[in-house]
Amino acid sequence: GAGVSQSPSNKVTEKGKDVELRCDPISGHTALYWYRQRLGQGLEFLIYFQGNSAPDKSGLPSDRFSAERTGESVSTLTIQRTQQEDSAVYLCASSLVAGADTEAFFGQGTRLTVV
């Protein structure tokens, strides 16, 4: 597709269950980022991928959160044993290169609700 695609767009899960969120970046984009947006707040950085490697995982809130990227393309963010505080919109972004001044293109996000 032309833009960053995320699926599912909405996910409701029970507390304690595991969830997987998917991000398809723009084809050819080497850098990929995950952010979390809690209700009424700005975006919090979670993790950055360059190719299939994650040089910066500093934003992952706990060891329940993990992410991987394969084929220098699709990325999956996994949250294990979900908690209510995990409820948020999870946004993925990609950029052609990983420059500090590079424009990032964002997906529409996955709205996760933990009940």
Added chain:
Amino acid sequence: AQKVTQAQTEISVVEKEDVTLDCVYETRDTTYYLFWYKQPPSGELVFLIRRNSFDEQNEISGRYSWNFQKSTSSFNFTITASQVVDSAVYFCALNAGGTSYGKLTFGQGTILTVHP
């Protein structure tokens, strides 16, 4: 550490009014980049502008203009003659800390509502 503050949580204006969205940032780095993004109801963030710390020239793009002042660590965004389609959440963001990649620190966002 980096920080971005958007003091205005919500702004409501009537169409054709001018509106300024404030952004104040904190960083100890001398090289950094500032961004504005728009988040319409559909959810995806749309890039509006990028400015580096060495370029203090103001910029105008159609009805949009940006005022960057290093002396006050501010990067304010003005929409002239606002339109209903401008209704969205606007985020100011900073890339600093010596990172060579696009890790952004975002402000809390300003919800702009333009009434017809």
